[in-house]
Amino acid sequence: MDIGTPLSTCPVMLTVNGEHHRFELHPWVTLLDLLRGPMELTGTKKGCDHGQCGACTVLVDGERVNSCLKLAVSLDGAEITTIEGLGTPQRMHPLQKAFVEHDAYQCGYCTPGQICSAAGLLAEGHAHSRAEIRELMSGNLCRCGAYTNIADAIEDVMSREAAKTVREAAE
Amino acid sequence: MLNHQSKVVGIPLPRIDGPLKVTGQAKYAAEHHEPGMLHGFVAVATVASGRIAEIDITAAERFPGVLKVYTHENRPKTAESDKNWKDMVAVPGHPFRPLENDCILYDGQPIALVVAESFEAARDAAPLIRVRYAPDEPHTDLGRERRQSYVPPQPRMEKMVPPPPRGQPELAYENAAFRISADYTLEGEYHNPMELFGTAVLWEETGGLTVHEKTQGSQNSRDYICNVFGLDPQKVTVKNSFVGGAFGSGLRPKHQLFLAVMASLDLKRSVKVELSRREMFYLTWRPATLQTVSLAADRDGRLQSVMHHAVQATSQYEDYQENVVNWSGLAYKCDNVKLSYELAKLDAATPGDMRAPGAATGIAALEAAMDELAYEIGMDPLELRQRNFVTHDQNHDKQLTSKALDACYREGAARFGWSKRSFAPHSMRDGQDLVGWGMATGIWEASLTQAEAKVRLFADGKVMVSAAASDIGTGTYTILGQIAAEALGVSLDKVTVRIGDSTLATTSVQGGSWTAASSGSAVQAASAAVKKTLLAHARTMANSPLADASEEEVSISDGRLVLERNHQVGLAIGDIMEAARVSSIEEHGKVAPDQAQAKKFASYTHSAVFVEVKVDGQLAIPRVTRVVSAIAGGRILNPKTARSQILGGVVMGIGMALHEEGMVDHRTGRIMNHNLAEYHVPAHADIDDIDVIFVEEEDAKVSPIGAKGLGEIGIVGVAAAVSNAIFHATGKRIRHLPITVDKILAQDTVLQRRAS
Numbered sequence: 030m031d032i033g034t035p036l037s038t039c040p041v042m043l044t045v046n047g048e049h050h051r052f053e054l055h056p057w058v059t060l061l062d063l064l065r066g067p068m069e070l071t072g073t074k075k076g077c078d079h080g081q082c083g084a085c086t087v088l089v090d091g092e093r094v095n096s097c098l099k100l101a102v103s104l105d106g107a108e109i110t111t112i113e114g115l116g117t118p119q120r121m122h123p124l125q126k127a128f129v130e131h132d133a134y135q136c137g138y139c140t141p142g143q144i145c146s147a148a149g150l151l152a153e154g155h156a157h158s159r160a161e162i163r164e165l166m167s168g169n170l171c172r173c174g175a176y177t178n179i180a181d182a183i184e185d186v187m188s189r190e191a192a193k194t195v196r197e198a199a200e
Numbered sequence: 201m202l203n204h205q206s207k208v209v210g211i212p213l214p215r216i217d218g219p220l221k222v223t224g225q226a227k228y229a230a231e232h233h234e235p236g237m238l239h240g241f242v243a244v245a246t247v248a249s250g251r252i253a254e255i256d257i258t259a260a261e262r263f264p265g266v267l268k269v270y271t272h273e274n275r276p277k278t279a280e281s282d283k284n285w286k287d288m289v290a291v292p293g294h295p296f297r298p299l300e301n302d303c304i305l306y307d308g309q310p311i312a313l314v315v316a317e318s319f320e321a322a323r324d325a326a327p328l329i330r331v332r333y334a335p336d337e338p339h340t341d342l343g344r345e346r347r348q349s350y351v352p353p354q355p356r357m358e359k360m361v362p363p364p365p366r367g368q369p370e371l372a373y374e375n376a377a378f379r380i381s382a383d384y385t386l387e388g389e390y391h392n393p394m395e396l397f398g399t400a401v402l403w404e405e406t407g408g409l410t411v412h413e414k415t416q417g418s419q420n421s422r423d424y425i426c427n428v429f430g431l432d433p434q435k436v437t438v439k440n441s442f443v444g445g446a447f448g449s450g451l452r453p454k455h456q457l458f459l460a461v462m463a464s465l466d467l468k469r470s471v472k473v474e475l476s477r478r479e480m481f482y483l484t485w486r487p488a489t490l491q492t493v494s495l496a497a498d499r500d501g502r503l504q505s506v507m508h509h510a511v512q513a514t515s516q517y518e519d520y521q522e523n524v525v526n527w528s529g530l531a532y533k534c535d536n537v538k539l540s541y542e543l544a545k546l547d548a549a550t551p552g553d554m555r556a557p558g559a560a561t562g563i564a565a566l567e568a569a570m571d572e573l574a575y576e577i578g579m580d581p582l583e584l585r586q587r588n589f590v591t592h593d594q595n596h597d598k599q600l601t602s603k604a605l606d607a608c609y610r611e612g613a614a615r616f617g618w619s620k621r622s623f624a625p626h627s628m629r630d631g632q633d634l635v636g637w638g639m640a641t642g643i644w645e646a647s648l649t650q651a652e653a654k655v656r657l658f659a660d661g662k663v664m665v666s667a668a669a670s671d672i673g674t675g676t677y678t679i680l681g682q683i684a685a686e687a688l689g690v691s692l693d694k695v696t697v698r699i700g701d702s703t704l705a706t707t708s709v710q711g712g713s714w715t716a717a718s719s720g721s722a723v724q725a726a727s728a729a730v731k732k733t734l735l736a737h738a739r740t741m742a743n744s745p746l747a748d749a750s751e752e753e754v755s756i757s758d759g760r761l762v763l764e765r766n767h768q769v770g771l772a773i774g775d776i777m778e779a780a781r782v783s784s785i786e787e788h789g790k791v792a793p794d795q796a797q798a799k800k801f802a803s804y805t806h807s808a809v810f811v812e813v814k815v816d817g818q819l820a821i822p823r824v825t826r827v828v829s830a831i832a833g834g835r836i837l838n839p840k841t842a843r844s845q846i847l848g849g850v851v852m853g854i855g856m857a858l859h860e861e862g863m864v865d866h867r868t869g870r871i872m873n874h875n876l877a878e879y880h881v882p883a884h885a886d887i888d889d890i891d892v893i894f895v896e897e898e899d900a901k902v903s904p905i906g907a908k909g910l911g912e913i914g915i916v917g918v919a920a921a922v923s924n925a926i927f928h929a930t931g932k933r934i935r936h937l938p939i940t941v942d943k944i945l946a947q948d949t950v951l952q953r954r955a956s
Contacts, residue, residue: 036264055320057320057324058320062319062320065231066233066318066319069233070224071224071227071228071231071233072223072224072225073224074228074394074395074444075230075396075474076394076395076396076477076876077477077875077876078476078477079477079875079876079877081477081875081876081877082394082477082876084394111224112222112223112224113223113224113225115223116222116223117223117225118219118220118223118225121219121222121223124222125219125222125223128218128222129214129215129218129219129222130214132214132215132218132840132841132843132844134218134221134222134673135445135673135674135675135844135845135848136393136394136395136442136443136444136445136446136672136673137217137220137221137222137226137442137444137673138228138393138394138395138444138445139394140221140222141222141224144222162884163884163885163887164884164885166884167883167884167885168883169884170394170876170881170883171394171884172391172392172393172394172445172447172852172881173394173445173673173844173848174847174848174849174850174851174852174882174887175844175847175848176847176851176882176883176884176887177847177887177888177889177890178844178847179884180884
């Protein structure tokens with residue numbers, strides 16, 4: 030990040046996908062550009078850089094956030110989970126599996142943001158119906174128009190998690 | 201034609217590239233890095249027309265981290281002739297040349313490239329460039345500029361030229377029992393794929409370039425930069441392994457490709473240029489279009505006259521053209537037809553193909569007009585279409601290779617429940633909401649284009665498919681793998697597909713819905729050739745049980761080449777290759793359109809789309825609550841990815857009907873809503889469930905594999921069906937897309953004023 034200038038940098042500690050990192054960052058670097066640039070975690074996508082499309086959604090301390098709207102220096106001590114932290118091709122997260130199964134993508138560019146957003150949505154526990162999934166996922170645009178399949182994938186995982194909770198409660 | 205007892209083709213298998221996409225491992229153009237890579241950021245014009253009187257880059261150049269600022273005053277020299285600047289799918293005119301001179305042709309035109317050590321430095325230095333313009337009065341309003349409309353002197357393609365009039369359309373119109381005539385307006389739309397246009401150029405000491413580029417055709421981009429910069433095609437590789445959507449916007453090279461390569465060659469460094477979302481509105485667009493459709497029918501609803509005229513926007517420097525009106529001459533049976541198409545020049549970037557270019561626009565008008573005619577006659581809109589069903593192409597006087605549109609009407613209507621529709625507008629309600637049901641027909645051409653592919657079979661039964669094809673989200677990786685797997689008797693997980701690389705077998709740009717049919721048939725041909733070679737080796741083996749077997753008699757099963765009628769008789773692939781002393785067999789497959797057949801036959805995909813809307817009775821907010829899209833698209837290679845193609849088309853069609861509108865301030869000629877908050881594309885909450893039906897349609901002529909292609913047909917007719925449903929719900933005919941709340945409410949005011 031050194032651009033050969035006297036402009037001061039700030040020390041920042043971040044935990045990204047379980048790994049601790051120390052950075053010296055200029056204050057104008059966004060979390061998105063830090064992830065995609067120096068960290069080469071390009072699973073997090075840049076679609077607008079304005080918080081309008083949701084492609085850059087990651088989890089910050091478990092909550093879904095548009096990483097393009099966060100300056101990295103404002104997140105000192107935070108725990109970040111990106112799509113790479115959710116699962117790998119060999120060990121996919123249930124949402125990742127469901128997206129593959131339901132063809133909940135086409136070009137795949139909005140997909141990591143959709144999945145991170147869906148993970149945040151499930152953790153929030155506010156969505157109980159298909160209509161609520163749609164409303165609460167509306168910050169994540171998909172230009173390929175995979176919306177109905179994305180709703181299917183999320184509903185699938187949501188109902189399986191609900192069933193698991195019921196089973197666990199019964200045991 | 202593929203075997204009907206297929207095991208892999210026709211099965212709804214998940215995408216083979218899916219696990220990479222859902223885990224963030226799929227790398228798109230601008231995601232390719234290299235240590236020491238430089239970053240470019242583009243500065244854009246803030247006037248729509250005129251000249252750059254003065255450009256001062258001093259402050260930007262001094263910004264920490266900046267290496268160089270390029271403008272028209274210091275840009276390295278490139279090719280002089282237009283011919284070198286024309287890409288494979290260029291349109292008539294003079295292609296745009298970035299930083300060529302001081303002329304401003306459109307708002308947002310690139311005027312400088314800042315190259316810096318970091319993205320942030322390039323981004324932050326760009327606004328420090330000071331520009332003084334000598335602006336001209338902008339011309340961006342198609343409604344005004346249509347006064348200077350003209351028939352394009354050089355057609356983009358012969359097939360886009362309207363056919364000469366047939367019969368006596370004017371006379372038939374005057375004498376008909378029922379007639380309607382109306383004007384339809386479409387505002388400009390922007391593709392807005394989610395991935396920003398970006399190019400990462402990896403510069404090599406040896407003079408080689410590897411260019412990761414957002415494009416629908418790696419070989420088109422390679423040829424373009426070689427022609428413009430005078431590079432040796434052997435030393436340039438363009439890759440587009442993953443493309444984050446394009447919808448036509450990636451057919452022609454965009455300026456970031458030129459700028460990234462220019463800076464890389466000049467600085468002898470690797471350079472990346474990624475555009476901003478704002479700049480995505482300055483690249484290309486679905487042109488604003490004004491149309492007039494006049495239809496007439498006899499007392500039985502038989503069409504007596506069809507007249508369709510369109511005026512479409514183009515740029516000052518190129519004559520972009522699409523087929524807007526010709527559909528009206530072949531959609532229905534009619535002997536009196538007049539079609540005409542003109543352009544008008546605007547101070548805007550050259551428009552480009554956007555999902556079903558021309559058809560989405562023209563059929564939106566035709567199918568709204570058909571609905572108007574149905575109401576003029578007092579006939580069910582579906583009945584009117586069925587009554588005018590035509591079984592050959594009257595524009596070209598050709599037979600059709602297939603047309604299962606009648607099945608689309610039947611099955612779509614049954615699934616939707618169309619028979620329960622009340623005819624009268626404003627007659628169905630659901631609580632506060634006015635409910636409307638509308639339908640439309642869709643048509644798109646089913647093309648086969650030249651394509652090549654290679655297929656390699658390894659001794660262990662694994663298969664490699666390779667071609668310079670692209671997968672822009674269409675499912676190309678998967679269907680090419682399926683075709684090879686089927687032909688060579690292996691499961692899909694044994695097949696590796698390599699595409700998105702200009703060094704692989706020649707393939708045209710991915711557009712026109714032709715990739716599945718074309719590249720798919722090339723893979724099938726290559727696979728057949730592999731099998732033939734394998735058999736040839738097997739026959740020469742000592743005591744070969746296949747010595748007398750013919751190609752038709754053998755197939756591959758469980759790693760063995762066997763007799764079709766008795767799988768016990770055969771040889772292991774490994775043994776055949778060992779005997780032949782080869783480790784693999786690779787063959788080349790090639791397809792091209794059948795010119796002899798094309799003289800007699802035409803091929804189209806068809807659809808019938810049924811839509812329910814609910815319009816808030818007080819606030820007039822329209823919502824699409826139900827869609828059934830019935831598609832006749834030939835053989836379906838993968839029902840899962842095929843369905844997704846149609847879903848995507850329908851969603852974009854809903855956007856076209858209700859949301860998408862490029863807004864230009866005609867006083868300044870500048871685009872006002874160049875972001876995703878103010879240019880609304882459908883979001884999750886806008887889209888309810890969509891039902892897709894693929895009707896049975898066998899077509900052995902359209903392509904060797906019987907597939908027709910599905911990338912565009914999904915959008916065609918959707919906007920008309922939505923608009924017709926809104927009429928049915930509200931009794932208001934809104935002929936200006938998108939149908940936003942203000943237009944529905946404004947008609948209210950007009951109606952009330954007239955009443956009072």
